[in-house]
Amino acid sequence: MSQNPKRLHTAWHNRLLRIVLVIAAALVALLFLLLPLAVVFVEALSKGLQFYFQQIAKPDTVSAIKLSIKLALVAVPLNMIFGIAAAWVITKFEFRGKRLLISFIDLPFTVAPVISGLVWVLIFGMQGWLGPFFRAHNIEILFAFPGMLLAILFVTFPFVARELIPLMQQQGTEEEEAAVSLGANFRQVFFRVTLPNIKIGLVYGILLSNARALGEFGAISLVSGMLRGSTVTMPLEVEILFNEYNAAGAFVVASLLSLSALLTLLVRSLLEYRHNRRQPELPSE
Amino acid sequence: MTITVENLSRNFRNFKAVDNVSLTAEKGELLALLGPSGSGKTTLLRLIAGLEQPDSGSVIFEGEDVTRLDVRHRQVGFVFQHYGLFRHMTVTENIAFGLRIKNRRERPSKSQISERVQELLHLVQLDRLGQRHPDQLSGGQKQRVALARALAVEPRILLLDEPFGALDAGVRKDLRRWLRRLHDDLQLTTIVVTHDQDEAMELADRVVVMNRAKIIQAATPAKIYDQPNDPFVFRFLGAGSAVPLLFNTLGHWRSPKMALGGEVMAMLDRSERARQAAEAGDQQLDLFVRSHQFEMMADSKGDWRIRFAALTGRSIRFEVQYIGNIGNIGSIASQEPPSLNPGAPTPDALTYEVDLSREEAEENGLSLGTRVTLTVKSGLLFPR
Numbered sequence: 001m002s003q004n005p006k007r008l009h010t011a012w013h014n015r016l017l018r019i020v021l022v023i024a025a026a027l028v029a030l031l032f033l034l035l036p037l038a039v040v041f042v043e044a045l046s047k048g049l050q051f052y053f054q055q056i057a058k059p060d061t062v063s064a065i066k067l068s069i070k071l072a073l074v075a076v077p078l079n080m081i082f083g084i085a086a087a088w089v090i091t092k093f094e095f096r097g098k099r100l101l102i103s104f105i106d107l108p109f110t111v112a113p114v115i116s117g118l119v120w121v122l123i124f125g126m127q128g129w130l131g132p133f134f135r136a137h138n139i140e141i142l143f144a145f146p147g148m149l150l151a152i153l154f155v156t157f158p159f160v161a162r163e164l165i166p167l168m169q170q171q172g173t174e175e176e177e178a179a180v181s182l183g184a185n186f187r188q189v190f191f192r193v194t195l196p197n198i199k200i201g202l203v204y205g206i207l208l209s210n211a212r213a214l215g216e217f218g219a220i221s222l223v224s225g226m227l228r229g230s231t232v233t234m235p236l237e238v239e240i241l242f243n244e245y246n247a248a249g250a251f252v253v254a255s256l257l258s259l260s261a262l263l264t265l266l267v268r269s270l271l272e273y274r275h276n277r278r279q280p281e282l283p284s285e
Numbered sequence: 286m287t288i289t290v291e292n293l294s295r296n297f298r299n300f301k302a303v304d305n306v307s308l309t310a311e312k313g314e315l316l317a318l319l320g321p322s323g324s325g326k327t328t329l330l331r332l333i334a335g336l337e338q339p340d341s342g343s344v345i346f347e348g349e350d351v352t353r354l355d356v357r358h359r360q361v362g363f364v365f366q367h368y369g370l371f372r373h374m375t376v377t378e379n380i381a382f383g384l385r386i387k388n389r390r391e392r393p394s395k396s397q398i399s400e401r402v403q404e405l406l407h408l409v410q411l412d413r414l415g416q417r418h419p420d421q422l423s424g425g426q427k428q429r430v431a432l433a434r435a436l437a438v439e440p441r442i443l444l445l446d447e448p449f450g451a452l453d454a455g456v457r458k459d460l461r462r463w464l465r466r467l468h469d470d471l472q473l474t475t476i477v478v479t480h481d482q483d484e485a486m487e488l489a490d491r492v493v494v495m496n497r498a499k500i501i502q503a504a505t506p507a508k509i510y511d512q513p514n515d516p517f518v519f520r521f522l523g524a525g526s527a528v529p530l531l532f533n534t535l536g537h538w539r540s541p542k543m544a545l546g547g548e549v550m551a552m553l554d555r556s557e558r559a560r561q562a563a564e565a566g567d568q569q570l571d572l573f574v575r576s577h578q579f580e581m582m583a584d585s586k587g588d589w590r591i592r593f594a595a596l597t598g599r600s601i602r603f604e605v606q607y608i609g610n611i612g613n614i615g616s617i618a619s620q621e622p623p624s625l626n627p628g629a630p631t632p633d634a635l636t637y638e639v640d641l642s643r644e645e646a647e648e649n650g651l652s653l654g655t656r657v658t659l660t661v662k663s664g665l666l667f668p669r
Binding site for chain 2: 172174175177178179180181182183184185188192193196197
């Protein structure tokens with residue numbers, strides 16, 4: 001609001017810079033994020049709606065969708081439990097080796113998923129450490145549901161814990177201690193105090209790990225064995241179709257994955273909106 | 286209910302938080318645990334509540350050993366430093382929590398619970414705020430909700446950890462007096478942790494001074510102030526300092542830098558401690574003097590100079606510096622403004638704080654830069 005011309009100039013200059021930066025950011029987002037997504041849908045629908053739905057109705061596609069959902073349905077709840085337990089232990093208790101545990105949780109973020117797949121092959125493969133043992137007992141791990149579940153559990157492990165740890169650290173332990181001093185048992189403390197406080201973070205974590213579970217490719221491609229109709233997930237189906245020169249079919253399945261990603265973002269935004277809407281009123285006596 | 290703590294110890298790794306502490310809070314008593322941060326007072330409170338487990342020693346409620354009893358069965362009302370209110374619940378739900386989670390046999394009916402919550406809201410003067418969430422309350426309001434929530438389950442004792450620590454001065458004082466009145470009405474044995482000596486003195490029946498994991502003294506506020514048993518207690522409870530005394534050739538303990546009043550000299554001649562120190566051949570004996578126990582007279586040949594003065598309400602706090610060694614330069618020095626004085630005070634200069642009433646200060650013509658003599662009117666000696 002200054003009348004000083006120099007100040008005015010600087011303000012105008014800053015504004016120009018801001019506009020340029022915003023446009024640049026928008027362009028990058030458009031080019032690298034939105035455009036590929038748009039291409040997926042355009043390509044998927046390029047041969048018409050009929051082709052689109054026929055592709056989805058194919059037994060291989062249906063089986064891939066079913067397997068992906070089944071894997072996510074088992075992996076995500078398991079991860080939720082592990083994640084809550086890890087975050088709870090790390091934030092509410094003091095113990096030796098805590099820092100080490102925290103870095104271990106991040107391991108799946110830093111290790112390439114292919115490597116985790118390799119490790120499972122190494123352990124449960126026919127030449128692996130435990131492979132012959134399970135084989136002898138007629139338990140299939142590799143190239144079957146359990147192996148794929150392990151691969152997915154590994155890569156999605158950090159999501160829930162990573163969302164919860166900062167949140168729970170910031171909230172401290174006073175509320176839990178208060179609940180206990182009022183006579184609450186472990187179950188009551190968890191369900192009535194801890195869980196409601198971490199609800200939002202937990203839902204975010206679940207959404208993210210679900211998205212990752214559906215989209216995982218690297219780790220799972222090694223342990224799946226690509227048995228069509230039985231151990232092929234949606235991302236694997238995309239690759240198989242693509243390798244069969246059925247690009248349009250690949251895009252159809254890819255569009256389903258993209259849809260689920262968009263849905264995840266939508267739900268997350270809705271939650272954020274709802275959470276922020278309840279602004280605290282000003283305190284008054 | 287009587288709370289007794291016997292030889293209680295708690296270590297965190299290599300740090301002794303509470304070291305072999307014994308203490309009794311009588312039925313209906315309001316006890317203040319007072320000490321600097323890290324003195325172990327909060328840990329002691331948490332040990333009594335059962336939020337920490339002791340390494341050794343026991344906690345006894347009215348003859349019943351509760352050392353191994355889980356917090357949730359101790360029936361202790363605990364008010365946390367940051368209140369610990371359940372942020373996703375309304376004020377009403379917060380207060381009702383302890384009642385709602387009781388098992389079916391002990392749980393009061395819905396209408397009984399809501400009646401009890403109304404009573405408590407009224408007690409803590411928050412009748413209209415039952416539907417608010419904690420983030421819609423001021424600090425003082427949160428504090429009262431926390432107290433109401435603790436009282437809802439009819440605890441056997443009440444423990445408060447720095448209850449007014451996060452509040453501003455005015456609210457602190459109001460809430461402090463309100464808590465005292467509430468305590469007098471409820472007659473609940475109460476222990477309050479605080480690092481504020483004024484708060485402890487004003488609030489408590491008895492003050493327990495802690496330092497370095499140990500209890501130094503436990504006594505009524507008056508006794509703690511007038512007869513501290515340790516230099517630490519003396520220093521912690523008010524302005525004051527140690528005046529070193531030397532044993533002179535005439536066989537008396539005297540200060541080489543300031544005069545001693547008749548009362549002090551008589552006390553020193555009678556004192557067992559002074560006699561022991563002389564017999565043991567000690568070089569020095571410390572006399573502990575409160576800042577209001579000095580007498581100060583303007584004197585152009587005095588060994589001391591006023592280098593700071595500030596009004597603290599009805600009295601003036603002076604800071605006087607020893608200039609005995611440079612004092613012979615001449616009396617002109619006293620007329621110079623202190624800032625131009627070549628012998629400007631250094632931080633490690635020997636200084637004392639002296640409190641005088643405004644009238645006394647004016648009568649004696651005392652102001653910044655005045656040269657003065659100091660006389661000790663009274664003081665304390667501590668056993669070694």
